[in-house]
Amino acid sequence: MHRSETTPSSPVALSASATQLTWQENGHDCQDEWRSERGAPVPKRVVLADDTLSADSAYRLACAGTGMLWRGDFQNARLLLQALARRCDAPKKVRRASKTYPEVTHTPQENFHLHRQAQSQRARTLSMILIQVNPDRQISLRRAPDWREAMKEAWGPAGTTGCVTSLRELLGLVGAHEWHQKGMEISALGSAPHNRIHPSYGVFSPVRGEYIQLVADAPLPSTELAFDIGTGTGVLSAVLAKRGVKRVVGTDLDPRALSCAKDNIQRLGLKDKVELVQANLFPDGKAPLIVCNPPWLPARASAPIERAIYDENSTMLKGFLAGLAAHLAPKGEGWLILSDLAEHLGLRTRAELEAWIAEGGLKVIGKLDTKAEHKKVQDESDPLHAARAAELTSLWRLAAK
Template identity: 70%
Template sequence: MSQAPESLTDLPTWRAESGAPAPRRVVRADDTLSADSAYRLACEGTGLLWQGDFHNARQLLQALMRRAERKPRKASKTAEAPPTPAQHFHLHRQALGQRARTLAMVLVPLNGDYTIPLRRAPDLRQACTEAWGPATGEACMVSLRELLGLVGAHEWRKKGLEIPALGDAPNNRIHPHYGVFSPVRGEYLDLVANTPLPNKTLAFDIGVGTGVLSALLAKRGVQRIVATDLDPRALTCARENLKRLQRIDKVELVQADLFPEGQAPLVVCNPPWVPARPSSPIEHAVYDEGSRMLRGFLSGLRAHLSPQGEGWLILSDLAEHLGLRSREELLGWIAEGGLTVLGRYDIRPRHGKAADASDPLHAARSQEITSLWRLGSAA
């Protein structure tokens, strides 16, 4: 039986985009550590600071993924009722969180210039700089899984994502930055592309993200767009995309929580669709704890609508099928905001998970509808 690695005391600075705390215990790991031993240590919350070949570290991470994906043994049959959709969702999130914590225990060192002091390590300085900014000169250690996420984001940023609603190639690509939600769900873009515009003089884009909706509104002929976001990364990403698409002259970017000053005849918002707690900053584009952004938009919309103006709320009903929010709650928030529903356009999702029966949330996803709610001020 192999002896457990010794715990290290003199460690580089911990870096985690997710905000996760550093492992309480860190041991030295290299090519001699078996995958089973590594998995046991990782499950215990022990960080494995890699000292060997970089490619072997990636292979170890893949081995841990396979072990983490093993189906648990079925519990003995009891008289307990099956979980509700909401309970099933939260159990699924807990399982994903535990899996992420385990896989995050494979650590790699980074020098102060973002080079990796390991054999056969690739040059990831550009990916690190894009995500974290210029190197500070301070060595650190980072989860290998997070580091590989930076590489994936760098490739998306370089390649871009084709958005058919923006027109013909090559001037229809959006390049998402690290930490900014990628517009992979094309159906909500189709809703914005095809809904009749109430006015083309001015629009507010609340939560600009990559800038895709601002670009789409500009393509449709809106003369001026004021786009807001609280995240500096999103504002930088939107500015670069709008410049590339030659739409920046029509868009003013403002750092703000929800609304800019003034009123507009069209106010568009695509908030996070699922009211659950994000586990990392990156998840804020998907999960909106307590429906904070949704409720803030609905409660403040009327004050920012011009007379006869429209607010466009783009929202999936997935949360309703998961039992996390009811249609009655949504309609109640609309009424409380002094708003009325002028109309609604619906579309079925086209993404792969909607038809994937093996997805743990397939029952809810198979019923999902994305809607563009046209809202106006109540009389």
């Protein structure tokens, strides 16, 4: 494989296959592996680009689905990405209502799907600036940073081949590395400095503190054993252990989540209290307390990390409710932590949720509610503001009938 050391003076067309980018540069045939953690396909068309490319031209190319393999100054690529983001986020002209074009109103569900489409298109557009990474994880561009540690954390040790990936994904990778290094303070875990959770790349951060506080405040039915279903970073397992539960078993299917949870449990000095198991929902046996915080919105995830938010067809939620009674010890409780945002968006009804609870042989013995506290609740420009402003997060205390 040949890598050019010179920057082309003008864009050159490339060809793209399913997993490889192949192009001719300075009279040589070149190719590299395509890498996308979010599962994005190889751009259908790619051009070589450098500092001479204007933001308007780049935006037109990106909107058309054309990737730009960067050959200029690295920091200029970052500035170009910011310029593309401003163009994506600029207010769109709204056609004035008339007899020919009457005003169209949408249901909350339609607003949600339109918002998701817009977010997906924005992600595709901003992913069209491409960066080539050498086999040793260096980036051979002027003023390129050394991100080898972040790449190692996310991708594992360097191999024998390089790759091409989007600058946007690289920045996300580095941001996740910085979060992992710094950690985030969780008040429910006690006083600093022993109250930080360190999210790993690809594992959803526990940014919604209100649901964690619900678990910290709810009355414990037992301190002997608890199951934490879908542990993620391990934050709820840690909260339960800190509250005095003698043994906690956290489960997850994602190896990255289990590795992240293990790291956090060790950092907090709780490895003697918390066991981590790779499992689809429940571990073997029964427990007097079983906790689950499933994804809240029944929609398809467009990237792996979004599976912490989107649960297509409410698969995890329904699976938890269907299997809970069989895994509860006598007089045990299942705690379902769930936002009602899906109800306000018209994606799920309260009647459906209550029916799934009843079909699982369960009854509601109590419920704790809290208002959402995240920034979007106050953002009136958010297309989903009305639903977010009405959102409640609840801890449903469930027991077998």
